[in-house]
Amino acid sequence: MTDAPHRNDELLRRWLAGESTETEERELDRAALASPALAAELRAHRRAIAEVRALPRELAPERDLWPEIVRRLPPPRRRFPFAIVAGLAAAAALVVAVRVAEAPREAPLAYAAGDGAPAAPAVELAAYAETGRALAATRDELRRAVAPRLDALPPETRRMVFENLETIDRAIADIEAALVRLPADRELARTYISYREREIALLRQANRLAARL
Amino acid sequence: MHDALWELEAGPDAALPAADLAEERLLRGLRRGDAGAFETLYRRHASSLYGLAMRLTCRASEAEELTQDVFVRAWEHREDFRSLEHFARWLKRVAVNGWINGLRRRRTAAGRPLDEDDGERDAADGAPVTPAGSPGLRLDLERALAALTPRLRAVLLLFDLYGLRHEEIAELLDMTPGASKVQLHRARTRLRETLQ
Numbered sequence: 086m087t088d089a090p091h092r093n094d095e096l097l098r099r100w101l102a103g104e105s106t107e108t109e110e111r112e113l114d115r116a117a118l119a120s121p122a123l124a125a126e127l128r129a130h131r132r133a134i135a136e137v138r139a140l141p142r143e144l145a146p147e148r149d150l151w152p153e154i155v156r157r158l159p160p161p162r163r164r165f166p167f168a169i170v171a172g173l174a175a176a177a178a179l180v181v182a183v184r185v186a187e188a189p190r191e192a193p194l195a196y197a198a199g200d201g202a203p204a205a206p207a208v209e210l211a212a213y214a215e216t217g218r219a220l221a222a223t224r225d226e227l228r229r230a231v232a233p234r235l236d237a238l239p240p241e242t243r244r245m246v247f248e249n250l251e252t253i254d255r256a257i258a259d260i261e262a263a264l265v266r267l268p269a270d271r272e273l274a275r276t277y278i279s280y281r282e283r284e285i286a287l288l289r290q291a292n293r294l295a296a297r298l
Numbered sequence: 299m300h301d302a303l304w305e306l307e308a309g310p311d312a313a314l315p316a317a318d319l320a321e322e323r324l325l326r327g328l329r330r331g332d333a334g335a336f337e338t339l340y341r342r343h344a345s346s347l348y349g350l351a352m353r354l355t356c357r358a359s360e361a362e363e364l365t366q367d368v369f370v371r372a373w374e375h376r377e378d379f380r381s382l383e384h385f386a387r388w389l390k391r392v393a394v395n396g397w398i399n400g401l402r403r404r405r406t407a408a409g410r411p412l413d414e415d416d417g418e419r420d421a422a423d424g425a426p427v428t429p430a431g432s433p434g435l436r437l438d439l440e441r442a443l444a445a446l447t448p449r450l451r452a453v454l455l456l457f458d459l460y461g462l463r464h465e466e467i468a469e470l471l472d473m474t475p476g477a478s479k480v481q482l483h484r485a486r487t488r489l490r491e492t493l494q
Contacts, residue, residue: 262331
């Protein structure tokens with residue numbers, strides 16, 4: 086019994102340090118039954134800890150932090166040009182794979198890139214939107230036309246179609262990421278539109294091929 | 299981009315439940331630099347990350363800055379995430395590290411090392427600011443937490459609120475597990491004293 090206060094102190098110390106075993110915690114509870122002072126101290130600690138544990142983990146920021154985050158996103162890294170190169174290579178590979186003699190259409194959908202091309206960001210954004218709508222329409226067209234006959238495509242061609250589209254997709258995503266950072270960059274905008282066109286052209290080629298089968 | 303094509307293509311995704319498929323697409327979008335996917339993830343995790351940042355810093359302006367820093371770094375590391383769970387864990391880890399490093403820089407500049415624990419709150423932190431308009435929060439508890447030294451507060455919150463083990467806390471805060479236990483003991487004792 087003479088060692089009990091020392092033992093209780095040690096049990097409480099270990100419990101407060103978060104290193105008690107279950108056995109020690111039960112021993113501490115038993116000791117508290119025999120010691121009102123220890124029981125009161127333990128209750129006060131548990132109440133405080135319970136309050137901490139009841140705190141909400143989630144708090145909404147008082148203002149939207151996203152615009153500032155977007156503003157701070159770093160410019161594209163060196164992998165960006167490589168992705169474009171990969172997209173070009175993929176486009177070439179697809180043309181060979183599907184054996185379509187027709188060259189991809191070069192006329193831009195949104196605006197002709199040249200000396201007369203508008204530089205205002207708002208106009209360029211409108212061009213993106215127009216291209217995006219054209220792409221969406223082509224996708225819908227492809228889905229309707231190709232879906233029922235997809236299994237008839239030669240497996241290798243089918244695989245290449247999807248792989249190449251995915252590669253171009255990644256390049257487009259890189260350009261979009263760069264545009265988040267540099268929305269008024271005219272060269273980037275031209276590249277973006279060019280790749281959108283390439284994707285549309287590839288989708289159309291795949292559609293034509295499926296229609297022949 | 300070509301969701302319709304993905305739906306048509308029979309691949310590994312085809313066997314995944316819809317929720318997992320959506321998560322996988324989100325992760326794939328993030329990895330390839332899709333700003334839309336990144337914004338979706340920001341919207342999903344902003345409150346939990348800001349909550350952690352607010353608990354650590356006790357100041358809205360610092361919590362906002364820390365939250366922004368972490369998401370900017372997440373974008374820079376977007377290709378490294380293996381899963382959305384990994385992404386969520388990474389955010390918290392980088393938030394704690396970023397906060398500790400910032401604190402360390404400020405204290406070093408002031409000629410006062412971070413490890414110094416003299417029982418007084420760091421004056422450089424300024425007056426604690428509790429999250430306004432947070433229903434259910436006890437202001438005295440918030441003040442008691444803010445009155446702890448940063449390191450004590452971090453150990454207490456990571457252990458009692460976020461359920462981390464001493465080994466995890468030690469790794470995050472660059473200390474030994476034994477030191478984490480000592481700090482938790484001290485933090486709990488001071489918190490109880492302040493609340494009495």
